[in-house]
Amino acid sequence: MAGTQYRGSEIKDVDQFLKDADGLASEREKEIGQHIGYRYDVNLVPDYDRITPFLTKYMETMGWDDLNWLEDVHMGYEEGAAAVFDRNNNGWVRVPESYDLPDNQQDRDMIAREFLIKFQMSDRHPLVSLRKAYMKF
């Protein structure tokens, strides 16, 4: 019904969307057949005590004192698998199933940031081909 609020269900467990790919908990979610909202806490600020050596080197290279834009990058979950949203690709990039995920969201977020940078800076990123095809200057 137009004008009705649908907040979706609360996230209770870090593995919630790995165990339950659909994530349908509230009545409205069950009715429409899709989870409402993000599958992680979009407002979670990073815990810098958990930063990885790779990310420290990235910050140094860019001349930043913190994670900068990566503060908005979190480990998400797509179809029951851990994945990270790549804004340059406008799509999810999956974490291989063979990779052992840490048991908390903060450490997972750090891994997500590291994977995303490695992917975005690699030659296999779709932007490399897109630039070749469409770059104007």
Added chain:
Amino acid sequence: MASVSDAELKNMTQEERVTALGMRTEQLTGKSLYVEFDPDAEERFTYPWAPDVDFNKRTEIDTDDMTNTEVNQAIRAKMAEGYGTIVLQNPRGKHSLGVGILSKLNLIIEGSTGYFGVGLIDGPNVRITGRVGWSCGENMMSGTVLVEKNAGSTFGAAMRGGDLVCRGSVGSRTGIDQKGGTIIVGGDVGALTGFMMQRGRMIICGNAGKNLGDSMYDGTIFVGGETKSYGVDAVEAELTDLDKAWLTRKLTQYGMMPDKGVDHFTKVVAGKMLWNYDNLEPNEKKLIL
């Protein structure tokens, strides 16, 4: 794709390049977009196409007699030569200065800029010693922008990432449609700050005008002073220890830590009363699909 060399691509039209690279729409139909990370990928910290610049290599550009387009072209030319620190002198309120810089760089603007300064940037660290006009840092993707004096309205409009900092006060609709990143204001902000905010964080050390966070969908606003009024669906939330640690780190980083610390900040988030995901009833949805 590998069978086409860069030299061959250069001699083609855009249409031919798209075809040669297998990117035509009909070829993509039905293809899965499934992409997976390679955990053992090579450590690389800049885009493959980014110019190799050195922060210790510094140059100055006197922009007095140049148009804004000429200035932006000159910045790119200097970056191609490896200059990692570029100083723009006599900007004289030119519009759109330093836009679209997509790699690391230290850019220092000695003076004030006009509208849409350093928009669409992805990586550089910018310091502006004067004031800025409307929409400074709009659509910013990453990097840092530090404005030493005041800023106009729509500061950081549709910003997506990075830190956008103003030591002074800012006009109305600050961070309108913000989709990520952090906006820090040392002074006050005008009306409708955080309007339709969707994600990201905003720290206001001073006071906020009317309708703060109006129609915000997500994101967080921290206010150190008084707020004239909250907008539709902006509600106060608990300031956690993690929030305090992050605020302390961020404000200290830019030398803007208030004498009384961060405990007095008010945290404002979306009440999510405006969330109307999938407004259509399932039956209506079926009809459309």
